[in-house]
Amino acid sequence: METLKPKPSRRVSSILLELLGETGYKGYSVCDQCGLCLSVCPSGFWTALSMLRILRLARLGSEERVYGLDELWMCTTCYTCQDSCPHGIATTDHLRILRNLAFSSGYALKNHIKVAYNLLKYGHAIPPKDEILKIREEIGLDPPPTTIKHDWALKQVRRLFEMTGFGKLLERYGVDHG
């Protein structure tokens, strides 16, 4: 993905503030590196995922150094660290924003692009399989009245993703949703 130019990244904290507003959670500026986030992380049992390190890098303005870390995508977003932080820092939500910046800068993982493609193509993150639709019929369930049934609905969703730039972003990853 070398051809992709990173978008000028907005400061993580301003996005967080805009999104989480009045929740009582705080930004990473109050982090004193106590490391509790690291010690409660289940992924950290097995992987190099360190919220402590990721937030420190972001706080130092080295967001770009975070984008290429494999462990950035090893968090299940269980929010255990966010709920444990003695300073109330929105750790997991910071991570989601850093992932957004990584995703828009060309660092998306192959399998994740597939999930995003499904959402764009079907309006569902998983494709509707004939096998499941058949089972639904057998047990007396109608087809789900969602974007897979209503073309107008799928068009609305695709139009939204066009407006937000998500469709364009996926095109840069070579996704053609037809």
Next chain:
Amino acid sequence: MPLRYPGVELATRIVFERLGIRLEDIEGASCCPAPGVIGSFDLKSWLVASCRNLALAEKMNLDIVTCCNGCYATLQEANHIVKSNVRMLEKVNGYLNRIGLSYNGGVDVYHVVEVLEDYSDMFISDRLDGLKIAPHYGCHYLRPSKIRGHGKKAWFLHRFISLSKAKPVEYDELWMCCGAGGGVRSAYKDLSLKYTLRKVESMKKAGAELIVTPCVFCHLQFDIGQYELMEAGLLGDPLPVLHVTQLAGLMLGFGTEKIGVGLNKIVFEAGKIGNT
């Protein structure tokens, strides 16, 4: 749920019918979209698409109930964001207006367990006497707690299981994640299965005969995940897993065929477990 576990949908519909609650489908809804994975790609698109679902419900004059922690997390959180921040609501409506929709914050989002709790009396019986159940809450119903705001209601699964005299087992990894969320199952399946194995072993050690979860995605991770672990030779006997609405169906006396249990990968044989 509709495209992965229609059996859970079947159970939910039959249980709600018995409770006397009429369910209406949101015509034209899309994926919630998933909070940990789509939210990790582009929060703006995630928020706008989830508010489209809220707007459709509002247009039909409905509140929303979901059977999945992921859908709940997305819709509850998106609702929270735009209801607590007028500027964000205006921004979102800037997008929705261009597809002929608008959202005015008129929808409340509930998890199915909140409804089941309200109807607790209906589930009191000795039908599941002695059945040892490992409750798995899943992460996104409870956390982030300052946004979800459930407080003491957090122990609902323990209370609910006990209504029909089943016994919730106490196991070490109660609060641990199933391993599937945040795009980890799709990108790093081996890692996600490490969570699952650790949880299942902990449940078995505590004597559990059955796993119950209120989340369709956790349900999938325990159901298919245990199967994958067995195929890899990492797990001997699996524990069957039921979604909380399937358990609710059993508690109300429905047969397993009525609540779609046969569509789960790990076989649940009524009569072989506890007193069912």
